[in-house]
Each structure stands twice: as C-alpha cells, then as structure tokens.
Amino acid sequence: MNTPSLPEQSQTAASPSFGQSAIQLIRSMPLLVRLCSLWIVVVLGIALFADFISPYSYSQLDLLARLRPPAFWGGSSDHWLGTDELGRDVLSRLFHSVRISLLVAFISTLLSATVGVLMGFAAAHFRGWVEQLVLTLVDFQASMPFMIIALAVLAFFGNTLVLFIALMGFYGWERSARIARGLTIAANEQGYASAVYDLGASPWRVYLRHILPNIASTLIVSVTLTFPEVILLESGLSFLGLGVQPPMTSLGNMVGYGREYLQSAPWILLAPSLFIVVTTFSVSMLGDWLRDLLDPTLN
Amino acid sequence: MTPLLQVQELRKHFQVSVPEGWRQRKANLRAVDGISFDLHAGQTLGLVGESGCGKTTTARLVLGLTEATQGQVLFNGQPVAAKRDATWRAQRQNMQMVYQNPLGALDRRLNVISQVLEPLVIHGLGDALSRVEQAQDLMASMGLPKPLWQRYPHELSGGQRQRVVLARALILKPSLLVCDEPVSALDVSIQAQVINLLQDVQERMGVAYLFISHDLKVVRQVSDQVAVMYLGHIVEQAPPQPLFSEPLHPYSQALVSSVPSLWQRSNPKRHILQGDPPSPLSLQSGCVFQNRCPHAQAICREVPPRLTPLSSERQVACHLVSEQADMPDAPLESLA
Amino acid sequence: MMRFLVIRFLRGLLTLFLVLSFAFLILRSTGDPAMLIMSADAPPEALEAFRKGWGLDAPLWQQYLGYFKNLAQGNFGYSMRDKSPAMDLVLARIPATLSLALPAFVLKLLIGISAGVYAALHRNTWIDRFLISLSIAGYTMPSFVLGLVLVLVFAVGLGWLPSGGDATWQHAILPVITLSLGGAAVLARFTRSAMLEVMGQSYIRTASAKGLVWRRVVLHHAMPNAAIPTLTVIGFMVGSLIAGAVVVESVFSWPGVGRLLVTSVANRDLAVVQSLLLLVATTMVSANLMVDILYGWIDPRVRSGQAAQGKKA
Numbered sequence: 007m008n009t010p011s012l013p014e015q016s017q018t019a020a021s022p023s024f025g026q027s028a029i030q031l032i033r034s035m036p037l038l039v040r041l042c043s044l045w046i047v048v049v050l051g052i053a054l055f056a057d058f059i060s061p062y063s064y065s066q067l068d069l070l071a072r073l074r075p076p077a078f079w080g081g082s083s084d085h086w087l088g089t090d091e092l093g094r095d096v097l098s099r100l101f102h103s104v105r106i107s108l109l110v111a112f113i114s115t116l117l118s119a120t121v122g123v124l125m126g127f128a129a130a131h132f133r134g135w136v137e138q139l140v141l142t143l144v145d146f147q148a149s150m151p152f153m154i155i156a157l158a159v160l161a162f163f164g165n166t167l168v169l170f171i172a173l174m175g176f177y178g179w180e181r182s183a184r185i186a187r188g189l190t191i192a193a194n195e196q197g198y199a200s201a202v203y204d205l206g207a208s209p210w211r212v213y214l215r216h217i218l219p220n221i222a223s224t225l226i227v228s229v230t231l232t233f234p235e236v237i238l239l240e241s242g243l244s245f246l247g248l249g250v251q252p253p254m255t256s257l258g259n260m261v262g263y264g265r266e267y268l269q270s271a272p273w274i275l276l277a278p279s280l281f282i283v284v285t286t287f288s289v290s291m292l293g294d295w296l297r298d299l300l301d302p303t304l305n
Numbered sequence: 306m307t308p309l310l311q312v313q314e315l316r317k318h319f320q321v322s323v324p325e326g327w328r329q330r331k332a333n334l335r336a337v338d339g340i341s342f343d344l345h346a347g348q349t350l351g352l353v354g355e356s357g358c359g360k361t362t363t364a365r366l367v368l369g370l371t372e373a374t375q376g377q378v379l380f381n382g383q384p385v386a387a388k389r390d391a392t393w394r395a396q397r398q399n400m401q402m403v404y405q406n407p408l409g410a411l412d413r414r415l416n417v418i419s420q421v422l423e424p425l426v427i428h429g430l431g432d433a434l435s436r437v438e439q440a441q442d443l444m445a446s447m448g449l450p451k452p453l454w455q456r457y458p459h460e461l462s463g464g465q466r467q468r469v470v471l472a473r474a475l476i477l478k479p480s481l482l483v484c485d486e487p488v489s490a491l492d493v494s495i496q497a498q499v500i501n502l503l504q505d506v507q508e509r510m511g512v513a514y515l516f517i518s519h520d521l522k523v524v525r526q527v528s529d530q531v532a533v534m535y536l537g538h539i540v541e542q543a544p545p546q547p548l549f550s551e552p553l554h555p556y557s558q559a560l561v562s563s564v565p566s567l568w569q570r571s572n573p574k575r576h577i578l579q580g581d582p583p584s585p586l587s588l589q590s591g592c593v594f595q596n597r598c599p600h601a602q603a604i605c606r607e608v609p610p611r612l613t614p615l616s617s618e619r620q621v622a623c624h625l626v627s628e629q630a631d632m633p634d635a636p637l638e639s640l641a
Numbered sequence: 642m643m644r645f646l647v648i649r650f651l652r653g654l655l656t657l658f659l660v661l662s663f664a665f666l667i668l669r670s671t672g673d674p675a676m677l678i679m680s681a682d683a684p685p686e687a688l689e690a691f692r693k694g695w696g697l698d699a700p701l702w703q704q705y706l707g708y709f710k711n712l713a714q715g716n717f718g719y720s721m722r723d724k725s726p727a728m729d730l731v732l733a734r735i736p737a738t739l740s741l742a743l744p745a746f747v748l749k750l751l752i753g754i755s756a757g758v759y760a761a762l763h764r765n766t767w768i769d770r771f772l773i774s775l776s777i778a779g780y781t782m783p784s785f786v787l788g789l790v791l792v793l794v795f796a797v798g799l800g801w802l803p804s805g806g807d808a809t810w811q812h813a814i815l816p817v818i819t820l821s822l823g824g825a826a827v828l829a830r831f832t833r834s835a836m837l838e839v840m841g842q843s844y845i846r847t848a849s850a851k852g853l854v855w856r857r858v859v860l861h862h863a864m865p866n867a868a869i870p871t872l873t874v875i876g877f878m879v880g881s882l883i884a885g886a887v888v889v890e891s892v893f894s895w896p897g898v899g900r901l902l903v904t905s906v907a908n909r910d911l912a913v914v915q916s917l918l919l920l921v922a923t924t925m926v927s928a929n930l931m932v933d934i935l936y937g938w939i940d941p942r943v944r945s946g947q948a949a950q951g952k953k954a
Contacts, residue, residue, distance in 0.1 A: 206397030
C-alpha cells in the first residue's frame with residue numbers, strides 16, 4: 007500500500023538572522039533616506055541631551071544682549087543663533103523646544119496607537135453593536151478636521167500640558183483602529199487566528215502572541231506616517247498661542263512669539279521653522295520608504 | 306458499542322438578506338438540513354459533494370465551532386459544546402480539524418516546531434522540556450526531519466506544511482480528526498504521500514476521521530463509509546466499493562460517472578445532469594434534487610425522501626430507489 | 642443607490658448631532674464662564690445674575706434640551722464679549738474666508754492634478770522624482786512656516802506684496818498661495834498613484850493596442866477612472882481648507898472665520914465657538930455627502946446598488 011515516496015525538494019534556505027537583516031536593511035536605503043535617518047538620530051540626540059549641550063539655560067535672561075543676530079550673520083560667537091527679545095539664547099531655546107515638541111509628539115503617538123489598536127481589536131473581536139459603535143466613532147473622527155476639534159476642546163478645557171498631550175493623543179487613532187480591525191477580521195475569519203482558536207486558545211493568547219506581532223509592521227508604518235502630522239499639529243496650535251504655554255517652549259511656540267520680530271530679528275522664528283520642516287520631512291521620507299518596503303500594496 | 310460520534314437530525318440555517326430591487330428580503334439559507342450519521346472509533350467517514358452542499362458547515366457543527374439550529378452532535382455520548390467556554394476548550398483535546406489551506410492556518414512569524422507544540426502549551430500539558438520532545442518525536446514520525454524544525458511556514462513546501470498542520474492537530478492525541486479538503490491544494494504526487502501518512506497515523510493512533518472532499522478518488526481510497534451530500538442533505542451512504550461500483554441515488558450516479566475511472570468498466574454511460582443547482586435559499590417542498598433529477602415524479606415534488614437503509618450497509622434517500630427495493634425483481638437498469 | 646444616499650444622509654445628521662452634543666457637554670461641564678468673563682473678585686450677586694442671564698443655573702439635562710430648542714429656533718447664543726448674536730458674527734465673516742478658500746481650492750485642483758498626472762505619465766524620470774520630493778516637502782511644511790517665509794521674502798525682502806490685512810486684492814495673493822500649496826502637494830501625490838494604478842490596468846493596454854492616440858487614451862480612459870478615488874481625497878481637502886484657513890488667517894491677519902475661531906477660543910467665548918463648530922460640521926457633512934453623490938454618479942458600479950454584495954457561487 008505504500009507508494010514509493012518522491013523526494014520532496016527542500017524549499018528555500020532558512021531565513022537570515024536578525025543582525026544580518028538589519029544590515030541588509032540599512033544598505034538598501036537610498037541616499038536620501040539615509041540622510042533623513044541620520045537627521046532623525048541627531049534630533050533624538052538633541053532631545054535627550056538638551057541639558058548637556060545647551061550653552062545657556064533656555065530661560066536665562068540677558069537684557070543687555072537683546073535681539074543679537076546669529077554668529078554667521080554679524081553677531082558674536084557667544085550666541086550661535088543669536089538672541090531673542092529678552093536676551094535669551096536662541097540655540098538653547100531651540101534645543102529645549104525640540105525636546106518638548108518631540109516629547110509631546112511621542113507620547114501622543116503612543117497614546118493614539120494604543121487607543122486605536124484596542125478599539126480596533128474590540129471591534130473585530132466582539133462585532134455586533136460594539137463594532138458599529140467603533141466604526142461610527144472612526145467616521146466621526148475622520149470626518150472633522152482635527153484642528154477644529156482640538157480648538158474646541160482647548161476653548162472649553164483650558165490648557166495644561168497634560169491636557170494638551172491627552173488631546174493630541176486622540177489624533178490619528180482612527181487609522182490604527184482601522185488597520186487593527188481589518189487585519190484582525192482577516193486573521194479571525196480565514197487565517198491563522200481561527201486555527202489557533204480552534205485549538206482551544208483563549209482570546210488573550212491569540213491577540214498577544216499571534217495577531218499583534220503580525221500586524222505590528224503595518225501599524226509601525228502607519229504610526230511613522232502619523233508622527234510628523236502630530237508635530238505639525240502641535241506646532242500649529244502652539245504658534246496660535248493655544249498649545250504649549252510659556253515658560254515652556256516648543257518649536258511652534260518659538261515661531262509664534264518670534265513673529266513680532268519678523269522684520270527686525272527673523273532668526274528667532276527661522277531656526278525653529280527650519281527644524282520643523284526638516285524633521286517632518288525626514289520622518290515622512292523614512293515612513294514612505296518603510297511603507298514601500300513592507301507593504302507595497304498600500305500605496 | 307457506542308459510536309464515537311453521533312450526529313442526529315442536524316440543521317443549520319442562516320439568516321441572510323437578499324437584495325430584491327432596492328430593498329432587502331430576509332431569507333433562510335439552509336446550509337445543513339437534517340443530516341444524521343454515526344462514526345465509530347478508528348474509522349473514516351468520507352463526505353463528498355459539490356461546493357456549497359454544506360460539507361464545511363457540517364464539519365464546523367461536528368466540532369462545535371458553530372451552533373446548530375436544530376439537532377445534536379454527541380461525542381463519546383456527550384453533547385458537543387458550541388459555546389466557546391471552558392467545556393468547549395476541554396473538548397478540543399479530543400477533536401481537531403485540519404484545513405484546506407495550510408499556509409493560511411499557520412502563523413507566518415513563528416517557526417513550525419513552536420506551532421506544533423502550541424496546543425500543549427494552551428492546554429497546560431507537560432513542561433517545557435517534554436513538550437519540545439513530544440513535538441520533535443511527532444514531527445519526525447511524520448516525515449519532517451530535524452533541519453525543518455526551526456523553519457518558518459513559508460520556507461516549507463506545500464506537503465511539508467500540511468504535515469505540520471497535521472502534527473499540530475495530532476499532538477493532543479485526539480480521537481477524532483475532521484479533515485476539510487486536506488489535500489485539494491497539493492500536487493497530485495504529494496497528495497498520495499499525505500494520504501498514506503493519514504492512514505498510517507490512523508493505524509498507529511486509532512484516530513477516527515471525518516474526511517471531507519469533493520475529490521472522489523481520494524475519498525474512495527481512505528474511507529470506510531462514504532456519505533454523499535447535496536444541498537444540505539445526505540442522499541446516499543455506503544461503503545466505497547458498493548457505492549462507486551453501483552451508485553443508487555441519481556445524484557451519486559451522476560457524480561460517479563463523471564469521474565473517468567478504472568473501476569467502472571461495466572457502466573460506460575455518462576449521467577449528465579440537466580439544469581442548474583438551485584440555490585439553498587429557495588424554499589421548495591419535496592426532494593432537493595428534483596430540478597435536476599431525470600426521474601423526478603409527482604411524489605418527489607411533494608414529500609422529501611428520508612434516508613432509509615436498504616441493507617446493513619447502504620442507505621439512500623430517494624423515493625424511486627425505495628420503491629425499487631420493494632420490487633426486487635425489477636432490474637436496476639430501468640432507472641438509467 | 643437611493644438607499645445608499647439615504648443612509649449617508651442620516652449618518653450625516655447623526656454626525657451633526659454628535660458634534661453639537663459634544664460641544665454642549667464639554668461646554669457646560671468645565672469651568673464657570675461667569676468667572677471667566679467677569680473677573681474673579683466680582684461680587685457674588687453680579688456673578689449670579691450673570692449666570693441666570695445666560696441660563697447656566699438650571700440642571701444639566703434641562704440645559705441640554707434648552708440648548709437644542711434654542712438651536713432649532715435659530716438662537717445660537719450671544720457672544721460673551723460683544724453681546725451680539727453669535728451666529729451673526731460668524732456669518733458676517735464667511736465672505737472673507739470664502740474669498741480665500743475658493744481661489745485656493747481651484748488653485749489646489751489645478752496644480753495638484755496636473756502635477757500628479759504629469760508625474761504619472763513621466764514615471765521614474767527625474768521630473769517625477771523631483772515632483773514627488775517637492776510634494777512631500779509641500780505636505781510636511783506647516784502652513785504657518787510657509788506663510789511667514791513668503792511674507793519674509795515677498796513683503797519684507799522684496800516689498801512686492803503687502804504682509805497683512807485685507808485692504809486690496811493684492812493682499813489676498815500670499816494667503817491664497819499659502820493655503821493652496823499644502824493641499825496641492827497631497828493631491829498631486831494622490832493623483833499620481835491613482836493614475837499609475839489605472840494605467841497599469843488591462844483596459845488601458847487594450848485601448849492603446851486598439852490604436853487609439855495616446856492623448857485620447859489618457860483623457861478619455863485613464864483620467865476619468867483615476868478620478869474616482871481622487872474624489873474622496875477632494876472631500877478631505879475641504880476639511881483641510883478649513884483647518885488651513887485657521888492658521889493662514891492668523892498669519893496674515895485676515896478677518897475671516899478662522900481668525901474668529903482662534904480669538905474666541907483664546908477668550909473662551911463659548912457661544913461663538915459653538916456656532917463655528919456647527920458651521921464647520923455642516924460644511925463637512927455636506928461636502929462628504931456631495932462627494933458620495935458624485936461618486937455614485939460617476940462610478941457605475943456603485944449605482945447598480947448591491948453590486949458589492951455580489952453573488953456567491
């Protein structure tokens with residue numbers, strides 16, 4: 007009864023190790039993306055080490071040295087980027103602003119991704135009215151420009167840093183929710199998740215051990231693309247005077263307060279503006295490249 | 306001896322919305338409409354039929370993955386739980402399912418050995434060391450040598466993947482394995498290997514199979530009994546040899562004759578069915594097969610035929626065949 | 642099709658309702674507007690009179706009903722600063738915003754679509770790559786930075802254009818450009834990928850195999866099909882125009898609806914904020930509904946209603 011067994015071709019060789027994959031990844035980046043990644047590393051460094059690399063404290067006044075131009079524009083080398091209307095060193099303020107802006111952006115992104123994934127999972131797992139509720143909320147969020155919602159909330163609740171971050175945390179959750187829900191439904195209906203359920207696994211196990219690792223790459227891409235938008239949103243609100251409040255300083259904040267001196271001391275707002283543009287550009291480029299890499303169908 | 310698995314008058318109806326003009330009409334989709342069969346330990350029941358006849362739904366009902374609208378499923382004399390609670394999870398240790406698409410059933414991020422031993426983790430059996438050992442032993446006995454253990458599903462061939470899925474299903478030593486088109490996605494040469502493996506396992510471990518397929522040749526090879534399904538009903542049930550050499554129900558006749566075969570030397574006639582398969586949505590009285598049956602009569606349109614035993618081994622659901630059985634002298638040929 | 646539209650319409654109403662309830666809830670549950678408008682050391686009787694005058698001392702659910710009743714009667718509350726009806730204030734500013742938004746919208750469409758189509762047709766050439774990078778830059782640059790840079794260059798540096806206010810039509814040039822460039826970049830990107838996807842389809846190859854002139858293929862086959870997904874993006878553009886207007890009007894001191902929102906948020910003039918919210922929500926809902934209608938009209942697959950539900954063989 008035993009048919010002679012045909013030798014089965016051994017398939018592709020085993021996958022490369024993690025270290026090898028990482029190096030391959032970096033090598034495959036086009037030049038622009040590499041530069042952008044480098045910039046991102048620099049920015050992270052600034053945010054982390056702001057206290058150590060700032061020549062002055064960001065709130066240190068020096069009324070005798072007001073509105074001095076940057077070193078390369080006719081000023082002295084005491085202040086590489088000049089001073090503002092209260093004599094504070096623009097470079098130090100810049101470093102500190104980077105830290106605040108990035109902090110806000112990171113925490114908010116983390117919050118919105120977590121909330122989004124949880125909602126997406128809930129919708130996919132329970133279906134029925136829970137799903138309808140989540141979908142309605144997603145629709146609602148996607149249909150109103152977030153800036154308007156943010157302004158309304160700020161009007162009503164006033165403005166502390168904690169509140170502001172919590173508010174920013176609601177930006178973009180609907181994208182993570184949509185992704186989580188869609189991929190989970192697919193996994194549950196036809197895929198690996200339903201098989202593991204059938205084995206008798208509890209939902210916790212399925213979500214944590216199977217579904218989450220599988221959707222991680224798509225989520226990461228989405229989060230990377232949302233991150234610069236959060237920075238832009240926060241800077242915009244701070245620029246309008248409704249975001250991060252003094253004495254704290256953020257990038258948008260600096261631009262907003264520097265606006266009065268557009269003609270007399272443009273460096274006050276140009277430095278942070280440049281930072282915002284280059285940073286968001288870099289993160290976007292990285293995100294785009296990641297997306298092309300991981301999910302070419304998403305474009 | 307009580308059969309391992311008893312299915313009694315099982316029905317599963319789905320409520321669906323059918324677009325009608327610009328409204329929606331609620332209709333009843335009768336996926337499974339009153340089937341009954343028994344399966345004994347260590348035996349194989351083959352379930353054949355066209356796409357949409359209710360085979361997969363039957364599989365899911367048997368395993369308690371879906372809740373039945375009516376009827377019951379008894380496993381070892383106990384009703385099968387259809388809600389996913391602790392009882393249901395405990396029953397998983399005794400009954401498992403193997404799927405058509407092995408790549409879809411495996412998590413592409415985990416290596417295969419960790420997936421094979423996962424059921425042991427889920428049910429808390431053994432410790433870390435013994436689990437690995439059990440998985441290794443099982444995989445080796447199923448023709449999956451050591452170099453493959455750390456690989457990922459997409460690094461294996463189709464046949465190897467299906468063995469992994471099988472191993473995962475068998476590691477809990479279930480007494481019932483439901484195989485839903487387990488070899489349809491594989492190359493013919495690999496099919497033979499997997500079939501042999503299945504039979505091997507059955508001999509060694511005494512597993513009973515509910516083997517679902519639309520491929521008659523395969524079913525014939527593995528089954529002890531074959532049930533033919535049509536639109537949610539079992540129309541004929543018999544051991545493979547008598548069924549394939551002398552099908553009694555008109556549908557079985559058409560099915561069997563459509564297979565170019567080596568065993569049908571004595572009946573070169575092709576029974577080609579007329580008409581389209583009716584939708585399982587439509588309500589009609591009488592036999593489900595009436596629209597395509599070349600022998601349909603008045604009674605067939607009124608009364609649905611029941612699955613009646615004709616001999617110790619054969620059952621048929623057809624008015625004409627039952628009539629025929631009452632008139633043993635009339636030659637069977639007159640049905641053709 | 643009808644069914645589809647009716648559902649969309651109802652959903653739109655639901656959204657409006659949600660927006661208003663949302664506004665009401667947080668409005669009444671935070672802080673005390675009386676303390677905000679009158680200073681904290683005003684005599685308590687004055688505060689109480691103020692509260693009564695604004696209807697702030699009834700139980701919450703009663704206020705909720707009163708709120709909607711007011712809205713239905715066209716009473717949107719009074720600006721706490723000016724004492725004039727809030728909605729009137731808002732409506733008065735609409736023309737100013739429209740005079741920026743409409744030209745910006747047109748400009749966005751023109752620039753965005755032509756850049757996107759051009760890039761798609763010249764895929765992978767340096768022009769394409771340049772346009773892509775440009776569009777990413779345009780999309781990631783905050784509008785206030787763009788506006789300020791433009792002012793710096795054209796108003797302060799070159800002195801060609803004025804930097805603020807709305808006296809003459811020249812005053813509108815910089816704001817309109819600022820408002821349109823960001824959205825144009827997004828649109829260009831999107832149009833490009835929509836076109837690319839369409840061009841890859843078999844019916845395009847068939848059309849050109851039939852011997853049709855290339856331009857005809859593009860204009861009559863490729864672009865209309867690419868228009869379908871692009872249409873949804875245009876719905877978003879309305880939203881971003883509104884959000885953009887908020888910032889741009891502040892940068893250029895343009896007396897429109899956006900600027901009013903910012904100042905009333907800063908002053909916590911809640912009735913005005915509410916009216917603005919309602920206005921924005923209505924605009925968004927109408928825009929989305931219109932996109933849905935256009936969608937249904939252009940895409941025959943949607944028109945045939947339940948085509949998406951398909952037939953399972």
